[in-house]
Amino acid sequence: MKNHDIQHLSKIDSISFRNDLISWFEKEQRDLPWRKDQDPYKVWVSEIMLQQTRVETVIPYFNRFIDWFPTLEEFAEADEERILKAWEGLGYYSRVRNLHSAVKEVQETYNGVVPDTPAEISKLKGVGPYTAGAILSIAYGKAEPAVDGNVMRVLSRILLIKEDIAKPKTRKIFEDAIRELIDPAKPSFFNQALMELGALICTPGVPACLLCPVREHCFAFQEGVQAELPVKNQTRKSRDVQLVAAIITNEKDEFLIHKRAAKGLLANLWEFPNFEIHTQLLPKRSFFQEQFEADFGVKPSVGEFIAKIDHVFSHLVWNVDTFSGKLAPLIDKDVMESSKLRWVSEKEMEDYAFPVSHQKMFAAYKSGTKRLL
The missing domain is CATH 3.90.79.10 (Nucleoside Triphosphate Pyrophosphohydrolase)
Known part of the structure; x- marks a missing residue:
């Protein structure tokens, strides 16, 4: 996608936007166990757990998982029966199977060090564009986009993007936007701040705009259409x-x-x-x-x-x-x-x-x- 698909991007004062967003995050971020350090293994585990699962649910699972498998090496060598027991109740079990396969590959191919380049980390099983971006930015400080549902919701409102976020191709629009907006000095906080904003303030339905630290940058708020975004059309039936x-x-x-x-x-x-x-x-x-x-x-x-x-x-x-x-x-x-x-x-x-x-x-x-x- 080209920038004409994000027509409001050029109208944002990106430096002011970054400062407002990150300053809010530094003061208001939740105390979450995976934020204690930037260990790539722990960041990776948390991001896989957080896929399709609420933060409140993940916290005790994450703590137990790291207690049982405190290092990448110990997890790589763990028995599948015990791994499934550690994951029991989280659902979507293919997540932990793929994680285990990928961690074993890291242990064997990269001497137990999680790759720090987009090309290498994206080859690992179960590591899609979002997970790769999250690990690279949070653990390694790389200015890579990490686009999940929260981020697409936030940016669709801020930049008044009306593309259907249920379509896989739409992700590229948001990745392009983040590459323009991301703070190269603090990519970890920038990406986490967008996620946190989507979780706490810019929520589905009617967002809490009066509490939003970047409200003055939001074109959907200016036009009064924030509750109408993002556009998401799903036809899949169960x-x-x-x-x-x-x-x-x-x-x-x-x-x-x-x-x-x-x-x-x-x-x-x-x-x-x-x-x-x-x-x-x-x-x-x-x-x-x-x-x-x-x-x-x-x-x-x-x-x-x-x-x-x-x-x-x-x-x-x-x-x-x-x-x-x-x-x-x-x-x-x-x-x-x-x-x-x-x-x-x-x-x-x-x-x-x-x-x-x-x-x-x-x-x-x-x-x-x-x-x-």
Whole structure:
């Protein structure tokens, strides 16, 4: 994109804008654990965690993650099961898998030092333009743009950019704008300030313009259209998936758990046995029993209804009817192994990473109440 796509850019006093923005950030920035130092590894971990996740949610996860894996080397050598457990509940597990692959590459190819050039860092798995820009500017002080949703919202208002931010090609417009505006002496604070402004002041919907440190530079505010920006048109619809699940125990009060496939949604996480419902001709209990017997060779006794769990992903919604169950006789050992099934005690279950939906199931089972979560 050329600068004619950002017609208001030339009208901004960039030095005054930088000073107002960074002065505000220096006084008002939140005390966040990943801001304690500029360790590229910690910056990287925090940026991956913050993708599609709120800051308040990330803080305890980040602290635990760094406690478990304090250095890049320790994380590179960590077992995937423990990594997934550390990430349990954050969702979008491909993020941490890609991070682990990329960190191992840094350990092997770059002697454990995170690359400090756009060309090299962008080759790492899971490191897109935003993550690369964030690491390079925050950890290494490079004047590189870091454009995420917060930044696009802020700049679409300040520069009155009416391009659809849901279109991938629009990112280039904002990257060009930041290259013009960024403070070469303080790129870390400049980029973080834009992100902070979007999180605290220039929020979705109606922004808090009266509190904004760069209000006098904002063309959307001057024209009174700040609530109409950014333009974002999304047509993608989610798909509902009906499932039936059971929390099955044996005579030892152990729980039957299953490891998901190594690829696809929630790969390699553990779950309670469940099946997608593809017929309405059978009651859900009976459907579960028949599917279970067909897959594993024995028929469980399915007991009372526990809860209906609705869990939303970016592209689909799980509607899961969950029951309790008992199993005797037990599944053949070879079938257990080939099907990635395991009997575990409640205490042992703490070592396995489960999706949030299955954590909800178990919480409902433990509470003994029948409710919609």
